[in-house]
Amino acid sequence: MTMFKNGGGRSAIVWCIFVLPLPAFLILAYFLPMMGILSWSFTDPVPGLQNYARIAEDQTIHLLFWRTLRICLTTAVISVLVAYLLAYHWILGPPARQRLIEMAILIPFWISVLVRAFGWLILLRPKGLINENLIALGIITEPLAMVRNEIGVVIGMVHFMVPMAVFPIAAVMRQIDPRVIQAARGLGAGSVRRFIEVFLPLSMPGVIGALFIVAVFSLGFFITPAILGGGRVVMVAENIFVRMLQTANWGLGSALAAVLLVLVVGLIWILSRIVRLDRLL
Amino acid sequence: MFDDQLQDNQLQVIGITRKFGSFTALDDVSIDVRRGEFLTLLGPSGSGKSTLLNILAGFDAPTEGRLVQDGHDVTRKPAEARNFGMVFQGYALFPHMSVARNVAFPLRVRKVPESEQKRRVAEVLERVGLSAHADKLPRQLSGGQQQRVALARALVFSPDVLLLDEPLSALDKNLREQLQLEFQRIHREFKTTFIFVTHDQTEALALSSRIAIFNRGRLMQMDGPTDIYTRPSSRFVAEFLGQINLFRVENVTSAKDGISGRFGECLLAAPGHVRDPAWVGVRPENMRLKATQPDASQNAVPVTVNAVSYHGPTVLLSLTAATDGTTNVLSATMPASEWTDFDAQKPHWLCWSRDDSLVFPQENEAEQGA
Incomplete structure (x- = not known):
């Protein structure tokens, strides 16, 4: 100093x-x-607000944003549920389980998002491992549609997002004083009540933080929806790419990017109002 | 009389041992807890007192031994089923609940009707003087107030036993003394059995009806505060509870009414029996400083004064007794008004009555950790 x-x-x-x-x-x-x-x-193409006017009026663009928000929300909710369970066992489980969960969280980080998307494609496509095996076992007769739709996109995105959600939840869980939980026990509370009345409310800042972090990350997702959606489940980011580089409509593409940016900044602002961001680290 | 006492034992700790790997935290401890008493578990850190409290609470189970409550074995009964109140070190209040909701928690758990909950929470908050703070969150309260919330929360459901784990250690001295008085009052009013863990000997002497002293996992002595202070059964207890001056005596001879042994050139006499070699101990407040050698009916040791510290009503003297190459640093207190008659430069005699002497064997000292 x-x-x-x-x-x-x-x-x-x-x-x-x-x-x-x-x-x-x-x-x-x-x-x-x-x-x-x-x-x-x-x-672009001429000075004025015509690009924003089009975003305000065009039904397909509205659909595009609703689809994006819907996928982000579904992804966020599922990711946070899975991450909560992982974080709980990571913080409170026996040491062997803690090590196992650490591996499960860290290994996906070392694998490219592209490789992971193609990996899911191999598993989920109509002639993929899951469908072929289910048909061979006689459980289904027709392959389940798990790619080229929102299900596939959500599966791929959840897989990417779970580790991102584990960290803020685990950070908050780690700050919970174990004596408070012990106190609840000493005062007569069984395990279910200890969880619902004490542990869950005290870990909520982490849950809310994780929901927003996943939602914000998901808004800009590009590769996973492009591969697992197969062009049928287009999200905003992919649409911007198409408008700019394939139809050369730079003005509308950048207007969409601006709207996306405002959404992201808005979500982060709301989050910062609800929880203290430094507690999530 | 003996039978009555047995009837009155609410909790019986029977031969409890707790091992963590090769470390023995509690070694064959047996205690009978009387209904309604204020029992203090006292000992240095790592002595096993907190381990015992955790076993009493049901957060931990003993490796050997049993815990019996009113004739029923509760050794393996889970903590949440025991109906014991507990006040934790650091209070462990629920930070997301208001004071009233914190206090109502054990009642909600026990499915007490809403109106009854409200009545009992209001009553207990009134008793601990927190009615005005019912709607505040714990972090809006001072340490002493949080402590009272913890106490209210542990008492509101009329528990069979209240366990307190160093509840005052986080507070400053004045507040601690104030809360000690309040704990005594609350103990009288609620008539619940209190089991209190502390490492603070003054706290133990001030609050308890009985004190159990632990060292290295073993129960060293259990008695009322006066008995344990005036008649400690071991050197460890004597040193841990208050101040004591020790003289190593040799050539110990036993007589009908006690022993006598040589400390340098002086012959020290004491009641009780002990084998050679031994310690003779005296509390500082039982010693008198004299300018001349007293007659042989008193124990007396020649001393020189090292330092004097003034404590208002009393002075604390640091003295050296040097005889035959045996050097002891001693401490004694005397009224400040008497000290003005002495000349610190001159040699003096430190005297005490043989009846105020305590004797301890020198064997097994390493084991006792003295």
Whole structure:
């Protein structure tokens, strides 16, 4: 700490070397290009608000946003449920189970999202491992439709999102004083009541945080819906890609991107009102 | 008389041993807890007192031995089924519930009707002086107030026994003394059996009807505060509970009414029986400083004064007794008004009555951890 107190000159140098590069990099590589893209939404093909007017009126674009929100919400709810169980056993389980869950959470992180999407395709497609085996076992006669629809997209996205949801939930669970749970027990509460009246309410900030984090991440999902949806379950991000690079409608694409950005920022703002973000780390 | 006492035993700890791997936290402990008493489990950290409390609460089970409540074996009964109140170190209040909801928790668990819950919560909050804070969250209260909420929550369902795990250790000295008085009052009013764990000997002496002293997993002595203070059965108990000056005596000879042994050139006499070599112990408040050698009816040791500290009504003297190369640093208290007559530069005699002497054997000391 003393280096910060050795006069203004020294600390200014420290700031320039250690702190400034990050904001400078973000401004050059992220903020300026983004401003450029956003400016297209007001200038392409002609100056004006016609791109936003179209978003406000076009039924297919409304459907696109509803579908995106619906998939994000479903993904968030399912991911958080699965993550809650994992986090619970990760924090409170016996050591062997804790190690197993750590592996289950960390290994998916090392595998590319592309590889994972294709992996699910191999498992879920009509002639995939699951359908072939179920037919061979005589449980079903027709293959189940698990890809090229929302089910497939949600499965792939949940698989990606569960680890992201485990961390904030586990962080909050770890801060719960075990003596409080013991106190509930000493006062006569059985395991169900201890969970519902004490543990669950105390872990809710983690649950809410995880719901928002997963929802925000999901809004921009591109690869997983593109592969497992097979072009039939188009979400906003994929639609932006198509409009910009395939139909060359840069103005409408960037207007959609702007709306998506506002949604993401809005969700994060609401989250920051509900829970203290630093408790989720 | 003996039968009556047996009847009155609410909880019986019978030969309880608790091992954690090769470490023995509790070693063959037996205690009879009398109905309505204020029993303190006292000992240094790691002495096993908290392990015993956890076993009493049902959070832990003994490796050997039994716990009997009113004639029924409850050794394996889960904590939530025991109907014991518990006040935890650090209070362990539910941070997301108001004071009233915290206190009502054990009543909700027991499915007490809503109106009855309200009445009993209001009554117990009144008794601990927190009626005005019923709707606050625990974090809006001071430490002492949180402690009272914890106490109210543990008492509201009229538990069979109230277990208290170092409940005052987090509070500052003044508040601690104030709450000690309140604990005594509440114990009188509720007539519940209190089992109180602490490492603070003054707290134990002030509050308890009986004290059980633990060391290294073993019950060293159990008695009323006066008995345990004036007649400690071992050097460990004597040293742990209050101050004591010890003299290592040799050539111990036994007579009908006690022993005598040599401390350097002095012959020290004491009631009781002990084998050679032994310790003779005296509490500082039982010692008198004199300018001249007293007659042989008293024990006396020549001393020089090292330091004097003034404590208002009394002075605390640090003294050295040097005889035959045996050096003892001693402490004694005396009224401050008497001390003004002494000259600290001169040699003095430290005297005490043989009846105030305590004797302890020197054997098994390593084991006792003295």
